[in-house]
Amino acid sequence: MRIPVFAANWKMHKTGLEAVAWIREFAVATKNLSAADAEVIIAPPFTAIAAAVEATRGATLAVAGQNLHFERQGAFTGEVSAALLKAAGADLVIIGHSERRRIFGETDESVQRKVTAAHTAGLVPIVCVGETLEERERGETLAVLDRQLKAGLDGCSGDQIAALILAYEPVWAIGTGKNATATEAGEAHTHLRRRLREWFGGTHADRCRILYGGSVKPENIKELIGLEDVDGALVGGASLESSTFAAIVSVSATL
Numbered sequence: 001m002r003i004p005v006f007a008a009n010w011k012m013h014k015t016g017l018e019a020v021a022w023i024r025e026f027a028v029a030t031k032n033l034s035a036a037d038a039e040v041i042i043a044p045p046f047t048a049i050a051a052a053v054e055a056t057r058g059a060t061l062a063v064a065g066q067n068l069h070f071e072r073q074g075a076f077t078g079e080v081s082a083a084l085l086k087a088a089g090a091d092l093v094i095i096g097h098s099e100r101r102r103i104f105g106e107t108d109e110s111v112q113r114k115v116t117a118a119h120t121a122g123l124v125p126i127v128c129v130g131e132t133l134e135e136r137e138r139g140e141t142l143a144v145l146d147r148q149l150k151a152g153l154d155g156c157s158g159d160q161i162a163a164l165i166l167a168y169e170p171v172w173a174i175g176t177g178k179n180a181t182a183t184e185a186g187e188a189h190t191h192l193r194r195r196l197r198e199w200f201g202g203t204h205a206d207r208c209r210i211l212y213g214g215s216v217k218p219e220n221i222k223e224l225i226g227l228e229d230v231d232g233a234l235v236g237g238a239s240l241e242s243s244t245f246a247a248i249v250s251v252s253a254t255l
């Protein structure tokens with residue numbers, strides 16, 4: 001049994017104070033939810049991580065970075081290493097989000113180096129994969145997922161695969177209001193799990209949580225989370241309001 005995971009990706013939103021207010025509201029809105037129903041992760045901007053970690057003390061919320069640099073330390077102005085994130089209190093880190101790939105030129109190779117850096121520092125990676133609209137229309141979706149998965153997770157052990165979180169985020173569904181249908185998401189998730197089984201073994205692959213991301217809302221989460229290989233969601237826009245995100249998370253308690 002995989003416990004569902006819901007991760008709030010705040011992107012470039014929220015100060016430390018706003019993060020603390022969100023965390024308080026969310027705790028009230030989800031007070032009847034137990035840790036066995038769902039795991040919840042918030043990914044604030046770097047500048048709000050310390051405040052978020054402090055505010056989540058004693059709560060079941062975990063805090064993630066949205067990115068990291070793969071070097072341990074050095075002259076990399078503006079960058080944040082895995083060790084710095086860990087020291088700030090983060091337990092996880094998002095890697096290879098499509099906005100990082102598209103806007104900031106990240107490659108499968110840099111994703112792989114970041115995954116290794118996260119593991120070395122004791123952070124759990126949340127690795128994002130997903131095809132663009134053009135790739136889907138050319139019928140390349142599964143080939144793109146294979147390439148991103150194989151390159152990004154190269155060198156991981158079976159135990160690391162079991163512990164990490166994978167996020168299938170079709171690029172055309174992110175921030176567009178247009179989510180993948182259950183058929184589209186189901187096909188991608190089943191394919192990803194099949195590949196994990198082939199490459200890392202069934203026991204480890206069956207423990208890895210695969211999240212869907214891309215315009216998740218309270219209205220569409222039920223259908224998506226009902227799919228066998230969908231183990232939760234990575235939520236952007238609909239995570240900014242604590243009540244909306246709480247409504248998404250609460251669905252898992254009613255399954």
Ligand code: PGA
Pocket residue numbers: 009169173174175176177213214215216234235236237238
């Ligand atoms: P969205 O973003 O929920 O706003 O589509 C998802 C993501 O980018 O992780």
